[in-house]
Amino acid sequence: MRDFPLGVVIVTFNSGGEAVDCAESLLAAAQAAGVRLRVALVDNASDDDTVARLRGWASGETPYAAPVGLPFDLSPVAKPLDLREGGADLAPDPGARLTLLHNAANRGFAGGVNVGLAYLAQFSDIEHFWVLNPDSVVPPEALTALVETLPKAGDYALMGGRVTYLDPSDMIQIDGGKVNMATGVTANIHLGQSHNDTPPPASDELDFIMGASMIASRAFYEEVGPMREEYFLYYEEVDWAMRRGDRPLLFCEGLRIYHHAGSSIGSPTLSRLASPFSLYFKHRGRMMFLRRFAPKRSLLTGYGYTLAYAARLLLRHRAPEEAHAVLAAAFGLRPPASVRARLSGPAAEIAFAAPKRTALL
Structure with missing residues (x-):
């Protein structure tokens, strides 16, 4: 196993079961790729058993079982895992690979992400930050593609890949986004199309990267700063991308995750009106x-x-x-x-x- 300069932020709020699956699949993918990551789980003051589930999973007290119908093989990683915990101001520990940070309040998507980014940015070895939704799962080949692509990425701002629905698993949710500057309306590139039949988009087609799976370079983060928190939900990643200056947005072919898609807040799907x-x-x-x-x-x-x-x-x-x-x-x-x-x-x-x-x- 070798250290890889990638930090991952996963923000949870009343999403313990999904977050466990996300973290397990991520660590299993890292193990398959032969790399060690730094992972920051940020809990936005969940008022259910999310924190207890994460602790039970990491300690091994709750044996892990992959969800039924997962579209790829998942071999659980060995437990217990060394889970460090602390508040948003937790000092970095060079030996910490998995950290659970506790927010005193639900600060929204950007607020949670920013806590994770600030914590991971204290590690000088991290050059890239991956924001990953807790209701997503990562197949091994996705991280392998990312590990192969990032060292050759150059001076970029944000990078994304393909997000498909978990069910149906062949249907694309987004390959990056477009925004209409007359109305502010965003559109998902390749929404509803077949993964197997649809080629990846060109990077210059992208206006923003979806926050469900979004990699930021350290250079971009240090120059532009964190995401704006006043949005609370939605448009934080669109705003962030608009501030990138001359740095490009990139699409990583092979970086494909599966996403439950707004199960907790009622985001729309092709068959469901938004809440x-x-x-x-x-x-x-x-x-x-x-x-x-x-x-x-x-x-x-x-x-x-x-x-x-x-x-x-x-x-x-x-x-x-x-x-x-x-x-x-x-x-x-x-x-x-x-x-x-x-x-x-x-x-x-x-x-x-x-x-x-x-x-x-």
Whole structure:
């Protein structure tokens, strides 16, 4: 086994079972590739048994069994694992390969990721940071492709690969994203297409890398800084990519993960309308993004899209609660009660804080 200059951030919130599968598959893939990684699990103040599940898995007290229907073979790694724990200000330990960091509150996606990035950045041997969703699993060949590609990547900003659904496992969720600067609407490249029949995109087609599987170079992170946390959910990675300057976005062929896709927050799928909670933060983030990057040219069309989208929810889908969430989010109104009920205490204060009126870029 050799050390590899890659740190991995996995943010958890009430996702213990999924996070265990993610971490197990990642470490098994690293073992197959013959490399050692540094992995930071960041718990966003889960109020269920997520932390207990992670501890039981790492200690070996809870024997690991791969989920039924996994589309690749998974050989569990030997236990116990040396799991170090601490708060967001935990000092680096050169011997620590697996760390569980505890946030005092649910700080949202970017808030959790930023804690993991700040911790891993203290290790001078790490040159690349991989952000990985807890509801994803990593087949061995994905990490092998990444290990082969990163040493040749040059001075890049962000790198991604293919994300397919866990079920059906041949269907692509995203190969990187596009963003319409008139409306702020994002689109998933190759969404719904067959993995086996679809070639990878060219890197210059990409506007952003999906946060479910996103690698950042140290040079990019140190120059641009962390992700902006005021989005809470959605658009953090789009914003981050827009600040990359001349550094390119790259696509790593062979880096394919499988993703449950928004099971906890109700993100949309090809067969399911997004939940009011998901719609609220998606459309709030869309307008925050437009105000930051295209305030004069696109706000009119951004609000116009909001009205058209809400009308479609009402007329085509008979979804008044979802339409209310979209309108409240885009126009800065009080969030619907069903959305507010999903968060409480410090998490609600963070999530529903008034967006910062920051200068362009």
